[in-house]
Amino acid sequence: MTSLKKMIGASTFAVMAATGAAQADKLTFYCSAQEDWCQLMANSFQDATGIDVAMTRKSSGETFAQIKAESANPKGDVWWGGTGDPHLQAAEEGLTAEYISPMRDQLHPWAISQAESAGNKTIGIYSGALGYGFNTDLLAANGLPEPTSWADLTKPEYKGHVQMANPNSSGTAYTTLATMMQLFGEDEGFKFMKKLHSNVNQYTKSGSAPIKAAGRGENTIGIVFMHDAVKQAVSGFPVKVVAPAEGTGYEIGSMSIIDGARNMEEAKKFYDWALSAEAQNLALEVNAFQVPSNKGAKTSQSAPDMSSIKLIDYDFKTYGSSDTRKRLLKKWDDEVSVLPQ
Amino acid sequence: MRPLVSERTAHPVLIFWIIAGWVGFFLLPWYGVEDFFTFEWLIDGYPFDTDYAPAAFLIGQGEKLWLAPALLGLLLPLLALGRRRTEPLYAKLLILSGTVGFGWMILQGFTIGIRGWNFDWARAMFGDLGDRQFGMGYGALICASAFLFLLTQGIAARGAINGDVFVLSAIGGVIVIVTAFVFFPIAKMLTAAFITEDGGYSAGVFASKFFDDRLWGLGCLSGGRCGVAWNSLFLAVLVGLITTVLGLIFALVVTRSGFRFKKGLRALTVLPIITPPFVIGLALILLFGLSGSVTVFFADVFGVQPTRWLYGLPGILIAQTLAFTPIAFLVLIGVVEGVSPSMEEAAQTLRASKWQVFKTVSLPLMRPGLANAFLLGFIESMADFGNPLVLGGNYDVLSTEIFFAIVGAQYDQGKAAVLAMVLLFFTLGAFYAQRFWLGKKSYTTVSGKGDSGVHPHMPRALSLPVLAIAMIWAGFTAVVYAMIFYGSVVELWGVNNNLTFKHYVTAFSFRLEEGGIRWSGAAWDSFWTTLKIAAIAAPLTAIVGLITAYLLTRQSFAGKNAFEFGTMLSFAIPGTVIGVSYILAFNVPPIEITGTGIILVVSFIFRNMPVGVRAGIASMSQLDKSLDESSLTLGANSWQTFRRIILPLLRPAILAALVYSFVRAMTAISAVIFLVSAEYDMATSYIIGRVENNDYGLAIAYSTTLIFVMLTVVAVMQLIVGRTEIGRRMTQSRTNV
Structure with missing residues (x-):
């Protein structure tokens, strides 16, 4: 009886081993960039390695919420794209795994410092500077001068013409808030936000909504990441992009491996591949105007020229931490959002 | 008729569920199998491979021994076979086996999970398990259903609800699935409202989130901004009322007027319900937004400055009314058709005028429909997410706030849970208000007695405004949909209007x-x-x-x-x-x-x-x-x-x-x-x-x-x-x- 059971056990094991070998490697890929970019990354990685990729695209906030909800039994392997804050948050909460890629020496310093500030649980894959864009037709129709700086946006003539997202709901708007703190200091920064508040016609929920509204002629000036504004202009909408004269903050789009990933080896393969110049060059094919983190990767001609933009030394560690975030958001809620417009 | 059934000693329903239980335990894979319906698992080591094995084979190989007690629930009902339903032992056996089997399934399912014991106390009591289990598969599912329906048959045999097996099984089935797929997940989510930042539980956290001024503030009465809760409530009541009235109007036109193009009207009223979210919002923006064609036209003609009036309450209200009127219509059409013409004819015979008939007979008989239509419109508006997102402007409502509390920069699941409770409170309030309004009256109009009357037409004083409103609203809907179709065949909506099929x-x-x-x-x-x-x-x-x-x-x-x-x-x-x-x-x-x-x-x-x-x-x-x-x-x-x-x-x-x-x-x-x-x-x-x-x-x-x-x-x-x-x-x- 025992030998029979052993035989059965052995044969099942053999069958299992055989099917295991026959089964193709696979990777569950959570993507928070734009749809066509995600699609291209998934297909290209599949072509390059033969690993089956199952890709799901959701915004970075949605993906974060999902990874958190799934943390007891993780379903995803790697999370690529989307603004850095949720990746940092995930690292802080231990939802993502530490990994040091051999590709690191090919990256820009800002990408590596992003990794170091999160205990190597995330890494920068692209960056984009904050700025704003305006609808040239509407500006002309209202007889307004072209704004060139942050301070311009607080001038009374732009009343009801500026739109930004609500920092409570959008990472882009939180970056704006944090940028003002670092650019002007906390007191002056909040003074700026208050003055800006009286010109704002709507705090949108989603980060890129202000510039989309501007593209459709529903709004004049939208405070967004400059690559989002460029995308509107390239799509054919009458939008002009502005790099504010005082200097500006930026985001670092990030990538993390999910803690407890079922396909850890494949996730690491993807991680290394996504940091390579050839993978990052794929952005050019899908009109993504961010600046890639690999020094050897090409940047689109239409992308905002980072060398001509005055970038502040953005402190991701401080402003990405949940304590600072909660404090600033509460202050903004209590002191800015309640003011009459 | 019951004595007939109880005299028999062979019980087909009982036999069916006993067999089902055995099939689930002995034949089907107990745990979840990926791609079950390809049946690859049949040639892939079944029935011995632990991934695909039925429960009996698992136990036979000394694995997952905690499944064994369920077997007791499968053996007991065998003793009931051959007994009469009226025997007390029959009911006792079935109730016992159902309770033991079902209870045990739940107990082991929740205490043993993917990382062994799910609770610390279980680990402390029994030591490390050294094993784990995955999600239930078809075997477990069918076995659990068998236990459930054995239990309901037992209860029926004891004489509950006239011993009606069908009704009891239906009640049991609905209770179990609603518990599993509604109460259980929602309870899991709502407990987040009481969780503090360090992971403990506290009612204070809930209170501080609940009594937030952003939720309940009444600033709008004095020129400021109102709390999110009031915004949602006000909007939902408006939408509920308007959609019910419009729904009733359409139902009346379709059933009680000489209007010729009823079919077309019916199709038009159904259109919004089959429209994906965002699309109506986008179309409204293109019509009434700051650069919308209607806005620009009026601005040119009257020489006024175009405004962003659409963004906020007006926009959400228009979009939701467009979207939810059809639901009210669908509910009301059945009710309006069902009102018995005999009663109306009786009133007419008694010399009531058409208007009196409508007001005192037809309308009161439509009350259940009106109440249900309002309730649906109210709830739909409360839970709607797409329209407020696109058109909300600075008019915040609960549903979008909940979404962004979860996915936004705050990552505050607790806040989302509190907001969800407020929303739930409102919808339940509406639900009970509706019940109160309907009261205990009878609205029965279709009975077994022959009722061959014909619905009278609406009184003229009513039919003219009703037709006019229906026409205007139908025209408006048609324009919105024309815009949508147009949007799909131009290069870039609102910017480059060259016709193209490239999107398709x-x-x-x-x-x-x-x-x-x-x-x-x-x-x-x-x-x-x-x-x-x-x-x-x-x-x-x-x-x-x-x-x-x-x-x-x-x-x-x-x-x-x-x-x-x-x-x-x-x-x-x-x-x-x-x-x-x-x-x-x-x-x-x-x-x-x-x-x-x-x-x-x-x-x-x-x-x-x-x-x-x-x-x-x-x-x-x-x-x-x-x-x-x-x-x-x-x-x-x-x-x-x-x-x-x-x-x-x-x-x-x-x-x-x-x-x-x-x-x-x-x-x-x-x-x-x-x-x-x-x-x-x-x-x-x-x-x-x-x-x-x-x-x-x-x-x-x-x-x-x-x-x-x-x-x-x-x-x-x-x-x-x-x-x-x-x-x-x-x-x-x-x-x-």
Whole structure:
């Protein structure tokens, strides 16, 4: 009886081993960039390695919420794209795994410092500077001068013409808030936000909504990441992009491996591949105007020229931490959002 | 008739469930198997491989020994075979086996999970388990159902609800699935409201989040901004009222006027319900936004400055009214048709004027319909997420706040849970207000007695304004839809108006190749998935909904109110909360279904079931109970009565439930966004991805295609289900005098 059971056990094991070998490697890929970019990354990685990729695209906030909800039994392997804050948050909460890629020496310093500030649980894959864009037709129709700086946006003539997202709901708007703190200091920064508040016609929920509204002629000036504004202009909408004269903050789009990933080896393969110049060059094919983190990767001609933009030394560690975030958001809620417009 | 049944000692239903239990335990894989229906597992080591083994084989190999006690529940009912139903032992045996089996399944399912013991106390008591288990599979599912229905048969044998096995089993079944797929996930989510930052529980956290000024502030009375809760409430009441009135108007025009283009009107009123989210909002922006064609036209003609008036309450109100009037219409049409003409004729014979008849007879008899229509409009508005997102401006409502509390920069699940509770409180309040208004009156108008009257037309004083409003609203809807179609055939909506079909080509191109058609368009994958999921979910939703409605209107049992509350709950909760709570609850054993198509189907069933319930209740409260009673007296059992008498009279309700659940499954977004996976992507989440990426043309082309597909499906369903034939004279001439 025992030998029979052993035989059965052995044969099942053999069958299992055989099917295991026959089964193709696979990777569950959570993507928070734009749809066509995600699609291209998934297909290209599949072509390059033969690993089956199952890709799901959701915004970075949605993906974060999902990874958190799934943390007891993780379903995803790697999370690529989307603004850095949720990746940092995930690292802080231990939802993502530490990994040091051999590709690191090919990256820009800002990408590596992003990794170091999160205990190597995330890494920068692209960056984009904050700025704003305006609808040239509407500006002309209202007889307004072209704004060139942050301070311009607080001038009374732009009343009801500026739109930004609500920092409570959008990472882009939180970056704006944090940028003002670092650019002007906390007191002056909040003074700026208050003055800006009286010109704002709507705090949108989603980060890129202000510039989309501007593209459709529903709004004049939208405070967004400059690559989002460029995308509107390239799509054919009458939008002009502005790099504010005082200097500006930026985001670092990030990538993390999910803690407890079922396909850890494949996730690491993807991680290394996504940091390579050839993978990052794929952005050019899908009109993504961010600046890639690999020094050897090409940047689109239409992308905002980072060398001509005055970038502040953005402190991701401080402003990405949940304590600072909660404090600033509460202050903004209590002191800015309640003011009459 | 009962004595006949109880005399028999062979019980076919009992035998069926005993066999089912044994099949589940001895033949089917106990744990979840990926790609079950490819049946590859049959040749892949079944029945010994622990991944695919049935419970009996697992225990036989010394694995998962904690499953063994369930066997007791399978053996006990064997002793009941051959006994009479009236014997006390029969009932006792079945109740015992059902309770032991079902209870044990739940106990072991929750205490032993993917990392061994789920609770620290269990580890402390029994030591490390050194083993683990995954989500339940078909074996466990069927076995659990067998235990459940053995239990209900036992209870029936004891004489509860006249010993009616069908009714008791239906109640038991609905309670279990509603508990599993509504209460359980929602409870899991709502506990987040009490969790402090360091992971402990505290009521103080809840209080501080609940009594927030941003939620309850009354600033708008003094020129400032009101709290989110008041915003939502005000909007929902408005939408509920307007949609009910408009729905009634359309129902009256279709059933009680000489209006010629009823079919066209019917189609037009159904259009908004089959429109994917965002599309109506985008069309309204193009018409009335700052640069919208209507706004610009008026600004030019009257020389005024265009404004952003659309963004805020007006925009959401218009969009929601457009979107939810059809729901009110669907509920009301059945009720308006069902009002007995005999009563109206009786009133006329007694010399009441047409207006008096309408006001004192017809309208009061429509009360259940009006109340249900208002309730649905109210709840839909509360839970709506797409329209406020696009058109909300600075008018914040609960549903969007909940979404961004979860996915926004705050990551505050506790806040989301508190907001969800407030929302739930409002919807339940509306629910009870509706019950209070209906009271205990009888609205029965369809009885077994012959009723061959014909509906009188509306009084003239009423019909003129009603027709006018219907025409204006229909015209408005038509313009909005013309805009949408136009948007799908221009290069770039609002900027470059050259006509093109390229969006359709990108989305839906296909090539004929050797061996069949190659679906090369970008949208096909999500399109087929959506169609498949919706087609599976719709009939299941209708079945569950109507059975529930039958139990609620036709049976009385202890805890009926709580039962009704439970079935309405999932509808009252915004999709976002459902989405996240489903991930929290169903990502781990015993029910592990995230990333599958099943979770989508299940979420649709329980989200849309309340509409089936409401429509069913509204129609059923019009059917006289004497119909059932005469059927029962003639020897039919309650299942036969349900199938032969009630079901055929319920065709409008069935159609409403089927149509509604099908189209909602194809157009829902907020819950789906968390539940889609790589393999099961849905059309709406794909469309939103395109909107985010500026591909308005493609998004709208896809939406337009969906609209046409759903129109076709709805028409086909209408054909298959058919119309209720309530014996009424077909001649309209007499009342036209």
